[in-house]
Every structure is written in structure tokens, then in C-alpha cells.
Amino acid sequence: MKQIEQLSVATIRSLAIDMINKANSGHPGMALGSAPILYTLFTKHLVASPKESEWINRDRFVLSAGHASSLLYTMLHLCGYKVSMDDLKNFRQLGSLTPGHPEYHWTDGVDATSGPLGQGVAQAVGMAMAEAFLSASYPDGDKLINHYTYALCGDGCLQEGISQEAISLAGHQKLNKLILFYDANQVTLDGALDLSFSECVKNRFLASEWNVIDVEDGNDINAIDKAICEAKKSKNKPTMICVHTIIGFGSAKQGTSKVHGSPLGAEDGKHAKVDVYGFDHEDFFVPEEVREHFKETFNARGDKALEKYNADFESYKKKHEADAERFVSLMKGDLKDYLPEAIPDFETGSSTSTRVASGKALNAYMLNCPMLIGGAADVAGSVMTKLDNGVNFMPETRNGHNVNWGIREFAMAAAQNGMLLHGGVRTYVGCFAVFSDYMKPAIRMAALSHLPAIYLFSHDSIAVGEDGPTHQPIEQLAMLRSIPNVRVVRPADERETYAAWREALRSLDKPTALILSRQNLPLLEGSSADGVSKGAYVVSKEQKHADLILIATGSEVSLAIEAQKKLLEKKIDVRVVSMPSWELFEQQDVSYRREVLLLPSERRISIEMLSTFGWGKWAKYHMGIDEFGTSAPAKDAIKKFNFDSDHLVELCENILK
Numbered sequence: 001m002k003q004i005e006q007l008s009v010a011t012i013r014s015l016a017i018d019m020i021n022k023a024n025s026g027h028p029g030m031a032l033g034s035a036p037i038l039y040t041l042f043t044k045h046l047v048a049s050p051k052e053s054e055w056i057n058r059d060r061f062v063l064s065a066g067h068a069s070s071l072l073y074t075m076l077h078l079c080g081y082k083v084s085m086d087d088l089k090n091f092r093q094l095g096s097l098t099p100g101h102p103e104y105h106w107t108d109g110v111d112a113t114s115g116p117l118g119q120g121v122a123q124a125v126g127m128a129m130a131e132a133f134l135s136a137s138y139p140d141g142d143k144l145i146n147h148y149t150y151a152l153c154g155d156g157c158l159q160e161g162i163s164q165e166a167i168s169l170a171g172h173q174k175l176n177k178l179i180l181f182y183d184a185n186q187v188t189l190d191g192a193l194d195l196s197f198s199e200c201v202k203n204r205f206l207a208s209e210w211n212v213i214d215v216e217d218g219n220d221i222n223a224i225d226k227a228i229c230e231a232k233k234s235k236n237k238p239t240m241i242c243v244h245t246i247i248g249f250g251s252a253k254q255g256t257s258k259v260h261g262s263p264l265g266a267e268d269g270k271h272a273k274v275d276v277y278g279f280d281h282e283d284f285f286v287p288e289e290v291r292e293h294f295k296e297t298f299n300a301r302g303d304k305a306l307e308k309y310n311a312d313f314e315s316y317k318k319k320h321e322a323d324a325e326r327f328v329s330l331m332k333g334d335l336k337d338y339l340p341e342a343i344p345d346f347e348t349g350s351s352t353s354t355r356v357a358s359g360k361a362l363n364a365y366m367l368n369c370p371m372l373i374g375g376a377a378d379v380a381g382s383v384m385t386k387l388d389n390g391v392n393f394m395p396e397t398r399n400g401h402n403v404n405w406g407i408r409e410f411a412m413a414a415a416q417n418g419m420l421l422h423g424g425v426r427t428y429v430g431c432f433a434v435f436s437d438y439m440k441p442a443i444r445m446a447a448l449s450h451l452p453a454i455y456l457f458s459h460d461s462i463a464v465g466e467d468g469p470t471h472q473p474i475e476q477l478a479m480l481r482s483i484p485n486v487r488v489v490r491p492a493d494e495r496e497t498y499a500a501w502r503e504a505l506r507s508l509d510k511p512t513a514l515i516l517s518r519q520n521l522p523l524l525e526g527s528s529a530d531g532v533s534k535g536a537y538v539v540s541k542e543q544k545h546a547d548l549i550l551i552a553t554g555s556e557v558s559l560a561i562e563a564q565k566k567l568l569e570k571k572i573d574v575r576v577v578s579m580p581s582w583e584l585f586e587q588q589d590v591s592y593r594r595e596v597l598l599l600p601s602e603r604r605i606s607i608e609m610l611s612t613f614g615w616g617k618w619a620k621y622h623m624g625i626d627e628f629g630t631s632a633p634a635k636d637a638i639k640k641f642n643f644d645s646d647h648l649v650e651l652c653e654n655i656l657k
Contacts, residue, residue: 004293005221009039010277011290012078013250016070017269018283019091019098026092026100029260030154031071032272033218033245034183038075040224041150041181042298045232049302050080053108056331056423057147057309058302060127062112064120064153065183066101067261073098073107078286078294081109085284104421104449112421113449116441117153118160121180122411124151125170126418128178128238129393129403133373134424136398138323143316145424148232152181155193158201164208165411170238171209172406174395178238179231183218185247191257202242211239218245236395250276330371331424333452335505338368343498343529350494350523354554355458355516357497359384362428365501366390366401373419374428375403376456377412383430383458383516409435413442413455420451426505430456432464433473433515436480443511447485450509458516460490460554461609463638465518468631478613480513487583490515490608491532492524492539492557496580499529503584517555519634524558524578531578535585536596540564540576548574548652549599551619552607556643560607563645567652574652575599579618605651609643621655623648 012035020026041061048058063072070091076083083097090096097107101115111127114120128149135141157163170178182201186193205212211234213227224243231239248259250272264272273279281287317324329337344364366372366387373393376385380402391400405412409431416427436443436457446453462472480488487510491497497516504512524539531537536551540561552560560576567574577596579585585593597604597618604619606612612624625641632640 004289005039007287008043008290008293009035010273010279011286012039012071012074013277014273014279014281015074015077015088015284015286017264017272019070019073019088020263021265021269022089022283023092024263026070026263027067027261028070028251028264029187029247030065030068030183030185032249032251033185033247034068034071034152036219036221037152037181037183037224037243038071040221041228042075042079043294044225044297045228046150046298047147047302047305049306050082050109050299051303052306053081055306055309057145059147060111060124060149060422062120062124062127062149062151063102063114064124064151064157065117066115066120069098069100069102072102072110076107076109078290079109079298080294083108089284112418113445116445117156118162119414119442119445120151121153121157121163122166122414123418123421124149124178124180125166125175125411126415127422128170128175129173129415130419130422130425131177132175132398133393137371138327139320140316143312144327148177148179150179150181152183154183155185155188155197158182159197162410162414164204165408166415167205167208167210169406169408169411169415174209174236175238176234176236179228180238180240182240182242183245184242185245187247187255187257187260189257189260205240209237211237213239213241215241215243218243219249326370327424333423333426333508335369335426339365339502339505340368343495343502346494346523348523351520352494353517353520354491354493354497355382355384355518357491357494358456358501358514358516361498361501363388365505369426369505371425372428373401373403373425374416374430374454375405376430377405377409377435378407379431380404383432383456385428385430385456405429409438410442413439413453414445416453417442417446417449417451420446420453421449426452428454428456430458432459432471433457433476434459434471436476436513440479443480443486443513444483446511447483450485451511452507452509453511454504455511455513456516457513459518460515461517462625462629462641463517463519463555463609463634465634465637466631469628472629473610474625474628475611475613477515477608478611481582481614485510487512487581488515489513489532489581489584490554491580492552492554492578493521493527494523495527495529496532496578499532500580502529503533515554519555521555522558524561527578532580533584534588534592535581535583536577536579538575538596539578542573542575543568544573546575546599547572547603547656549577549597549604550574550607550648551577551579551604553579554608556607556609559643559645559648563648563652566645566649570649570653572652572656582617605655607648609638609641621651623651
């Protein structure tokens with residue numbers, strides 16, 4: 001190892017020790033073991049520039065093992081991002097730019113929020129997919145997008161099931177510009193890896209159609225450099241570089257689980273820095289020659305590439321003016337210039353399921369939104385996610401808009417996050433509503449990262465029928481509504497469905513879950529696209545003075561209107577409110593909310609063929625299902641749970657008594 005390389009790695013490791021010791025919190029093990037990997041990547045290969053940290057053609061880096069954040073923050077500081085020495089000293093403190101795990105759009109230079117193990121691998125897969133798709137979607141697209149995606153994972157990431165879903169998908173898609181470093185330190189929090197894990201990781205990747213490169217000594221910078229060079233030559237496979245490291249390298253407790261997630265402390269920290277690294281300086285010290293070394297390597301390479309890209313882009317604009325304008329516009333993620341002002345007119349008396357309506361809306365909006373890409377977890381024909389006459393996204397057709405995700409719900413949702421983190425695309429993914437449980441951690445990550453992900457969840461109630469309680473959602477809507485920053489929209493008919501899609505595509509920083517019916521629903525005379533944008537509205541007004549307010553969503557809105565007519569025959573006057581989205585309604589001003597829900601809570605009834613959990617916010621009385629469903633034809637299942645207008649009429653009468 002060259003002297004400057006040795007000094008640089010010692011500096012990186014020492015800063016990580018100092019950060020964790022000062023915070024008295026953190027994970028030194030992987031940070032110390034993987035330091036040579038990131039040193040080699042950043043000084044010799046990674047193309048990016050702090051001058052323009054959101055540069056669209058930069059290489060992406062995802063720290064899947066986000067607990068090693070001290071290592072990433074140290075690299076960003078040395079590379080000149082807006083991560084100061086004071087920020088390093090405030091590691092893991094309230095409001096600091098160096099939180100416990102990396103957070104996108106919070107810390108300059110962080111490409112992805114990461115930490116829940118395995119998700120970063122899938123996010124990197126999504127980034128690589130976006131890179132390939134965009135490059136193929138423009139004329140001379142390699143002049144616009146042409147970069148690598150790197151990720152660093154550990155043993156824990158590869159034990160999580162999502163990692164294999166993502167690895168399998170990446171191999172199938174031949175994402176050759178994806179390079180994954182595996183820190184193989186053979187230790188997890190509870191002890192040696194062999195307590196819980198004995199598979200051959202190399203064979204696992206080979207079976208999933210990846211290249212695999214071994215680096216026997218995690219401190220051998222030349223070997224790591226050579227491995228990256230070899231990986232970048234791959235033409236048809238992603239590459240996993242397995243680097244055999246020593247967890248907590250330099251600590252007296254190196255190689256053991258004791259150094260995984262506990263600070264070294266002053267004595268052991270000094271031992272590592274002075275006795276092992278030969279770095280005898282005060283805490284938080286960076287030698288000037290190390291700063292210069294990063295300027296001469298990482299910064300010089302990135303600045304040169306950025307300058308060349310900007311010059312090449314000017315040439316591209318002269319040749320492809322319209323495409324260049326579209327590219328710049330879509331990089332911002334805002335689709336306002338691509339969405340039609342109005343939604344279509346619909347045939348009076350028509351009836352269609354909202355999943356079918358969603359498929360129609362998707363195809364209609366796709367004509368205006370050229371970078372819309374997505375698909376379903378092997379249920380495209382049921383959730384209606386396929387674009388008519390669309391091409392599949394495959395190694396031979398990288399410009400395809402239809403993604404066949406396979407039965408990989410979790411990886412699908414996390415890869416969608418990666419595509420949105422990359423930028424330049426708008427995405428959607430779909431599956432049956434009951435399987436949103438498989439996706440929940442990735443939905444939460446999208447919300448935390450402020451990504452405008454779109455989820456299409458069909459088969460939204462016990463009307464799924466014969467498939468029974470294993471496939472009939474009950475509590476899933478309550479789960480989705482509980483996630484901060486997620487908008488849930490359950491449309492009642494075709495008009496509301498188009499409007500729901502428009503709201504989803506308008507979003508810039510919030511995920512949207514569209515909850516769709518399997519069964520046909522009538523087009524409602526009073527349904528309103530503007531009402532959907534407000535979250536709730538009066539879909540069928542009372543004749544004179546409302547005795548009750550019936551608040552319904554989705555398929556139950558038409559049921560409420562049917563009950564309203566029967567109640568009027570009994571001299572009971574009710575208002576029917578369609579509430580497709582709690583979250584959008586809560587954003588409206590108080591006067592509008594009071595205007596819609598003009599009666600007190602004890603005069604309101606919620607109607608939804610799902611769990612009543614959470615509905616207490618809007619009504620005192622509820623017509624819902626707080627038990628698992630049943631296997632039967634849809635009409636029989638619905639009858640078993642008394643979800644008909646007669647039962648609702650009876651409930652209203654009892655309340656008024």
C-alpha cells in the first residue's frame with residue numbers, strides 16, 4: 001500500500017472511531033473493516049461532484065448496511081460535500097446532518113435512505129434499472145445517462161429475504177452496470193456468522209447469474225481496485241465483489257461481535273489509531289496531504305466529468321432540442337406540464353371495477369407521461385398494470401415500460417424507491433391489497449424519503465370471494481393509513497379512479513396507494529374529480545335537513561346512496577359523503593371540513609368493508625368488518641357480513657332511536 005493510501009485509510013478509520021466515541025453510540029465494526037473498500041471506490045472509480053451533488057449522470061452509491069454511516073459521512077466530508085467537521089462531531093445528535101443511518105435529502109451526497117438491512121440492495125437494483133431505461137429511451141441516450149451504480153452490503157443484508165429477491169431480479173435483467181460490494185466479515189450482532197448462516201454466498205450469486213469476484217484481503221487496495229476494474233468490463237451481468245474483511249479492524253476486539261455496535265472507547269480507540277494504524281494525532285484530525293489527495297483524485301475526476309457532460313449536453317441540445325427539453329423537465333419529477341387539465345366524460349349508467357378503470361387511466365395518462373414505467377408482482381392481468389401495446393422492460397428492450405417484477409413484492413417496492421431516487425422516471429407497482437403487508441417496510445421507506453411512489457392495490461375487500469380469508473384484506477387499509485406521509489385513495493367509481501390517478505401523478509413528495517375493487521361499481525351521478533382532490537365531498541346531498549351523515553369509501557359509496565333512498569321512504573333524511581382519502585381531506589381548511597361533515601360525530605356512520613380501526617376520527621358509529629373473511633362467492637361472503645343497504649338502514653334507525 002502506498003504511503004498516501006495508508007495514511008488516508010488510517011484517517012478514515014480514525015475519524016469513524018472519533019465520531020462514534022464522541023456520540024457514545026454507533027457501529028464501528030463495519031466502518032473500520034470496510035474503510036479500504038470505500039477509499040478505493042471513491043478515490044479511483046466513483047464519478048460524482050460536490051459542486052453539483054444532484055448531477056443526474058453521477059455514479060450512485062448506496063450504503064445498504066446503513067449502520068456503517070460514520071464511514072459514509074467521513075467519505076463525504078473528505079470529498080468536499082456539505083458535511084463539515086462539526087457535522088462529524090455531532091454524529092447521531094438531535095437535528096444533526098449526520099443521523100444514525102443515512103437519510104436522502106437530509107445529508108448532502110447521500111443517494112438513498114438506508115439501514116433496514118437488505119433494502120439498499122434492492123434500491124440499487126432500481127437505480128440500475130432506471131439508468132438502463134433512461135439511456136435507452138432517448139435518441140443518443142448514452143450521452144444523457146451513462147453511469148454505474150454501486151452498493152455496499154454486509155452479512156446481515158444477505159440474510160434478509162429481500163436481498164435474494166433483488167439479486168435474482170438483477171441477474172435476470174442482466175444489469176451489468178450494477179456493482180455490489182459484500183463486506184464478508186463473518187460476524188453479526190449476536191456472534192459468529194456460522195451460528196445462523198452456512199450457505200455458500202458465491203454459489204448463490206452465480207446461480208442468480210451474477211459475476212463474482214473474490215478479494216481475499218480486505219486491506220489490499222490494489223486487489224479491490226483490480227476487482228472494480230474487472231467488474232466494470234462486464235457486458236451482460238451484474239457483479240458482486242466479495243471482500244473478506246475483519247470487523248472492527250484495529251480494535252483489541254476485532255473479529256468479534258463485541259465491536260459490531262458499541263463504541264471502542266478512549267483506550268481501545270487509541271490502541272487502534274496509534275498502535276495499529278500508526279495515526280498518532282488528536283481526535284478529528286485530517287492531515288493536509290489527505291485532503292489534497294482527495295482533491296487530486298475524487299474531486300478532479302468528478303469535476304472533469306461534470307464539465308465534459310455539460311459541454312456534451314449543449315451539443316446534444318443542438319441535435320435533439322425537444323428531447324433535451326423533455327429530459328431536463330422530467331429530471332425535476334414534476335408532471336404538471338404533462339397531465340391533462342380535465343378527466344374524460346363517462347357514460348351515464350355504466351359500471352366497471354375500479355381496477356379496470358385504473359388500467360384505463362394508466363394507459364390514458366401514459367400517452368402524456370413518456371417516462372412512466374411500472375408493473376405488478378406477476379398479477380398484471382388482475383391489477384391491470386400493463387400498458388396496451390407496451391414493450392416489456394428486458395435486457396433486449398431497455399426502453400420497455402412494462403416491468404415484469406415476478407413474485408417479489410418487497411423487492412418490487414424497494415426497487416421502485418431506487419428508480420425514483422435515481423430520478424427522471426415516474427413509477428407504479430401493483431399487487432393484491434392483502435399483500436401490501438409484504439411491501440410495508442419499503443412503503444415506509446418511500447414515505448420517509450419523500451418519494452412519489454404509486455401503489456396499485458386491487459381486490460380490496462371480502463368481495464375477493466372464493467379465495468377466502470388468506471386473500472381478503474381486512475386490516476391492510478388501517479396499516480397503510482397509519483404510515484406518515486402516505487396518501488391512501490379508495491375511489492368509488494371510474495370518475496373517482498381517474499381523479500385518484502391524477503392526484504398520484506401530481507404528487508412530488510408523497511407516496512400514493514390506490515385501493516381498487518375487483519367487482520364492478522356503478523358510475524355515480526354525483527361523483528366528482530374535484531371532490532377526490534379534496535379527499536372527501538358530498539356525493540349525494542340530503543333533501544332538507546340531514547339527520548345523519550353516511551361516510552363511505554370505494555364500493556360502499558353506492559351502497560350508502562342506495563340506503564339513503566330507502567331511508568328517505570322512512571322519513572329519515574341523510575347526507576352521503578364519499579371520502580376516498582383521509583389524508584387529502586385533512587389537508588383542507590377547517591371551514592371546508594366542517595361544511596362537508598356538518599353534523600357532530602355521534603350523527604355520523606363510517607361504511608367500509610374493512611377494519612373499522614381508525615374510523616373513530618371521523619364517526620362514532622361504524623359499519624365494517626373486524627374479523628377475517630370467509631371463502632365463498634362474493635355475494636355470499638358480503639351477505640354473511642351483512643354488508644347490504646337493508647342492514648345499513650337498520651343501523652341508522654337504531655342510532656336515531
